[in-house]
């Protein structure tokens with residue numbers, strides 16, 4: 001599969017596709033990743049316990065039957081494990097600590113290996129939260145942000161793994177982004193209800209960070225629901241144990257979607273409240289009373305500014321054409337999955353494939369968000 005099919009880059013790391021193996025302490029080491037995640041775009045190893053207190057907590061967890069990675073030399077172990085990955089995918093290392101020093105040491109090693117450090121602000125095992133690590137980091141957001149700033153000082157590409165619905169997630173995402181993290185890995189768990197798709201959309205609309213979404217993905221259909229709400233990447237943990245081929249199947253299916261559609265994580269239309277703000281790329285000229293107005297307001301734009309931004313992007317591209325469409329230009333046209341003989345007739349005349357049309361719409365979605373960020377008032381929720 002060609003690497004260029006997806007254009008996914010964060011700092012010095014490139015991902016060949018948007019499917020990741022999520023970390024499971026005591027299980028997801030290099031051997032596991034090589035066996036179950038050979039086709040993944042990203043494998044996340046760990047979580048590793050970096051200091052004496054997390055090591056002690058992990059020993060207590062192991063004593064009650066939970067598998068854990070416990071080593072007197074976690075940095076040596078990490079270096080060796082990253083070097084043992086044979087999948088050709090990007091690698092991240094999920095780590096827990098109660099103090100910053102071992103995180104900085106790990107960051108330097110991980111950076112030199114071209115990998116990603118993932119800070120575990122997610123683990124909710126009592127032994128870990130009792131000592132202020134894992135999910136307990138979310139209770140002190142300024143402290144978490146200070147750690148993020150210090151870790152980023154090493155130059156490592158940094159992911160922060162959080163559990164959703166623990167604290168105010170949109171404010172948390174903005175704080176993590178402002179502190180300098182590159183990636184937000186969200187376990188969108190909703191107690192007793194699988195993944196919280198609404199939460200993913202809300203987080204997407206509050207940050208431009210690379211977003212990895214996680215929880216209860218077992219097939220391409222539920223992965224697609226996350227992609228359509230703005231996930232740049234989807235990660236899987238438990239389901240890999242039940243279906244060892246799951247990651248390969250997800251990679252195959254999302255690659256085929258990308259080939260056919262040109263925008264693997266295209267949003268839904270914003271009409272029914274499901275589409276994130278990138279979905280404004282599919283919106284009509286804002287002349288009628290509909291949800292486009294509340295959405296452009298969130299971006300701090302007037303209807304005229306929104307129209308100008310779209311027309312500005314269209315200039316010189318194929319989206320300029322389309323006299324016979326509802327609003328006289330493809331720039332106002334719907335997602336390719338919405339059947340429309342008027343738009344499709346124009347695409348045929350222009351010789352523009354569905355994938356090329358959607359790639360232009362992706363560029364348009366990015367452009368709208370960029371321009372809104374630059375506007376005087378700026379995004380109202382972003």
Ligand SMILES: Cc1cc2nc3c(=O)[nH]c(=O)nc-3n(C[C@H](O)[C@H](O)[C@H](O)COP(=O)(O)O)c2cc1C
Pocket residue numbers: 022023024025046047048094120121122123161187214215216217235236237238239
């Ligand atoms: C046995 C087990 C161990 C886990 N260990 C970690 C860990 O060390 N660090 C972490 O960030 N998440 C850990 N997780 C959470 C997973 O990465 C993932 O967020 C969670 O299982 C939900 O995804 P899933 O529905 O695909 O399993 C663990 C999950 C399981 C089941």
Ligand code: SF4
Pocket residue numbers: 269270271282283284285286290291292
């Ligand atoms: S402008 Fe069109 S696509 Fe957008 S919300 Fe209104 S009706 Fe839906």
Ligand code: SF4
Pocket residue numbers: 284324325326327332333334335340341342343
């Ligand atoms: S011409 Fe079709 S695709 Fe374009 S705006 Fe009208 S209904 Fe949507």
